[in-house]
Amino acid sequence: MAAAVELEGVNVTFGDFVAVKEANLTIEPGEFFSFLGPSGCGKTTLLRTISGFIEPTRGQVRIGGADMKGIGPNKRPTALIFQNLALFPMMTVAENIGYGLRVRGVPRHERDEKVKNLLIQVALAEHGHKKVSELSGGQKQRVAIARALAVEPSVLLLDEPLSALDLKLRQHMRSELRAIQKRVGITFIYITHDQGEALTMSDRIAVMNAGVIEQVGDGRAVYAEPRTPFVASFVGENNQIRGRITARDGAMATLETPLGTLAGRNPVALDVGQEALLFVRPEVMQLRANGTTAGFEGETLDVAYEGSVTHVTLRVRTGQKVMASLGASALAALPTPGETLRIGFRPEDALLLARPERH
């Protein structure tokens, strides 16, 4: 079975501006695939390139194994859900959903039947005759999904469709989208800047920055095994400490930092003498380092008690702020601002990555 979507050396430039640079990617059929990145990172451009609104400046887009060069968005087996949904306000809910079928010349009774089924699928059976403006945000969302599914695309593209919803609805729609994807079994390509969305819904995630796909992997891989400093700091909270590698020991390495000698895992095989960044997640920080943990001291700036976990912000010797999320069991009493704490971490919980040149 051919891959759902393949990108091969895709470049998109607007004048001098490089929006997407050398994107190579294979998305499997039935996969829930997310592009995660800050705004302006090129993820929407990439989505529009897949849907056919933008032709790549260089490279090839293949959908279901077929080269899409010169094939317009109306001829591609993709359907796009827009950020603002772009429902047709002058049509009813049923007419909106049936639009793609009407365009294809599907006979009326067949169309009505299909629209009815879709309305049931997205739990809007009673709302077919309504105007779009009469619906709530979540209902509009479901109309947009049904309208896109009606044309039976092999790939559904979603451009941050949940960003306009309030938090509660957004969380509800996450699981609903995931359920719909499981039910219809087609490939979903999802664009978001919200790492929570990407992590909870996706089979795999591509993290993008400045037009470049930095890393592709499942949620755990991009969170726990980031391969670039951008991925490490963009996905989840992370503390980063600058230093220089002084020794290598198998999968581990030691580095000299302004906070003292620290150690961490060395997955990208940095050499002695190289400039490096040590990434330590707040949740692996431990209080009052004993012999097994490297550590440093800091002055408590802020304490945020959240029940099961307490977020402590420290200012260390270099003036840098370091975050530590400490479990309830680790704290006998809450630290007070101004108090000096000694914190540390196990070297196997920290990660060493090459320091990019411009920093």
Place this chain on the structure above:
Amino acid sequence: MSGSLAFVFGLPLAVVVFFFALAAYERRTGVANGGGFFQRNGLAIGLYLVLAVGFWAFFIILLPQLAMVDMSFRPKLPPSQMGGPKDLYTLENYRYFLFGSTTSTAEWNWLHIKAFFLTIGVSIIITLINFAICYPLAFHMAQSATAARLRVLLLLLILPYWVNEILRAFAFRVLLSSGGIINQMLMGSGLTSEPIDFLGADVGLYMGLSYAYLLMMIFPLYNAIESLDKNQVEAARDLGAPWWHIHAFIVLPHAKPGIASGCTLVFMLTAGALAAPLVLGGPRTLWFTPIVYDRFYQAFNWPQGAAYAFILLVSCIIFVLVVLKAFRLSLGEITR
């Protein structure tokens, strides 16, 4: 005379009082809230606005029209007999339009009736031509042109209208006449041996009329299409719609109020145009507005002229309202 004086000053006063009462009622029932009109503008400016707008609406717009309507129902009399025993309300001016005589109803006044329907019919055609010309341009300007291109287009559209209407009409005449540039080029290239009588065939008239009110169509269309979310066009395309389907079922329904507004303006103005028909009309074509003009200034029959003008006005208004109704649009919508 004192009766009409009371009318002239009493009616505006009555209107003002009515609106004050309406405002007070809305305030009390909570329909309107926020600062009052005079609180917001101050007494002096508020009073000035009320009086100035009232004066403008009544004296400049309503009163002359009412005077025309009144005149159209009176017989033509020498000044000495006006207001005398013979000055009675009559339908003879309207009768003349239909039957060509103030007394007999034996024969239809085909000359004028034909001119009337020709005017309406051609105005409809010109409105449609105008729409066909302007829609692609307005769509391009509103949806795909860059800001720089848009500025150039707007300038190119507006500049020709600095030249006045009569001059433009004569320019068309010069261009299209038997010895004009177009005929010279056609004959020079050997396409025809004889000059083509564009003016006699009314090509000039239709061109001049179409051109005269182009802007009245462009701008409402542009405004309407501009407010369409580009994503909707893209969504339709993404769902597989060919371009004509997008225009027919997405863009046109959205732009309906703008289309109605533009078409109404162009139709009304074309049907009432005087300069272009006078200058560019062929010898065999009798447009209705020159007939109205002739009633006033050739026949010196102002009541009859008033009746003719009133017939044209009412017919146009009725026609527009019927068309709006057919397209399920309200007057309020087209002013958006």
